[in-house]
Amino acid sequence: MRVRNIKGIENEIKKIAGDKLILKPEDYRGRWYKIFGNNNPIFIEIGCGRGQFITELSRMNKDINYIAIEKIKEVLYKTALKLDNDNNLRLLLTDGKLLTEIFDENEIDGIYLNFSDPWPKKRHHKRRLTSNEFLNQYERVLKKNGRINFKTDNLILFEYSLNTLAKKWNLENISLNYIHSKEIIDIETEYETKFRKKGKLIYRLEAVNIKEGEQK
Numbered sequence: 001m002r003v004r005n006i007k008g009i010e011n012e013i014k015k016i017a018g019d020k021l022i023l024k025p026e027d028y029r030g031r032w033y034k035i036f037g038n039n040n041p042i043f044i045e046i047g048c049g050r051g052q053f054i055t056e057l058s059r060m061n062k063d064i065n066y067i068a069i070e071k072i073k074e075v076l077y078k079t080a081l082k083l084d085n086d087n088n089l090r091l092l093l094t095d096g097k098l099l100t101e102i103f104d105e106n107e108i109d110g111i112y113l114n115f116s117d118p119w120p121k122k123r124h125h126k127r128r129l130t131s132n133e134f135l136n137q138y139e140r141v142l143k144k145n146g147r148i149n150f151k152t153d154n155l156i157l158f159e160y161s162l163n164t165l166a167k168k169w170n171l172e173n174i175s176l177n178y179i180h181s182k183e184i185i186d187i188e189t190e191y192e193t194k195f196r197k198k199g200k201l202i203y204r205l206e207a208v209n210i211k212e213g214e215q216k
């Protein structure tokens with residue numbers, strides 16, 4: 001996502017989001033229920049972009065807690081602008097690669113990866129949000145049977161992700177032409193809208209965490 005560097009933007013996010021922006025997320029490792037004041041399930045989105053997906057989803061499901069993670073402040077600012085009285089949504093300005101520093105084992109119920117950056121060059125594959133490095137972290141923070149919900153327009157990234165996930169995760173609801181339906185609780189993301197308008201196919205899968213040591 002191309003962005004213009006804006007001076008003082010972090011303070012602006014703080015002003016708009018108030019206590020919905022969690023400044024030192026690692027302080028809450030294992031204690032996120034305290035932030036939300038309840039034990040409701042916690043779902044995170046890594047790379048929330050401008051927040052169209054997570055702000056709408058959190059309003060639809062008040063009994064689920066959501067955490068939006070975005071590493072670019074100018075982009076998270078746009079998510080902050082979409083906040084309302086969303087008591088079940090928090091924002092983190094951080095890199096998804098720090099996940100195990102932020103969340104304890106089994107603390108998370110689900111992960112959304114929507115239109116993640118494809119990182120086409122081989123030397124950058126480790127940065128893909130479905131690389132083994134990231135999956136190892138997801139496996140730890142996700143509960144048993146917790147799910148990764150992944151959608152993309154990029155067939156090469158989808159193929160790569162099928163291969164990394166196939167080693168340890170149970171794959172379900174794989175779609176090579178994903179159409180929204182009532183059976184799957186989902187919201188169209190900003191990038192999805194853009195790609196659908198261009199007539200691109202959307203690929204989607206769910207990966208279930210069976211946890212280390214158990215037979216696939």
Ligand SMILES: C[S@@+](CC[C@H](N)C(=O)[O-])C[C@H]1O[C@@H](n2cnc3c(N)ncnc32)[C@H](O)[C@@H]1O
Nearest residue numbers: 001047048049070071095096114115189190191
């Ligand atoms: C292509 S955009 C998609 C945005 C949104 N999910 C959508 O579908 O409209 C990918 C976003 O993920 C963010 N991102 C990429 N890698 C990340 C990481 N390791 N941690 C946090 N955010 C990341 C980028 O900054 C960018 O805003």
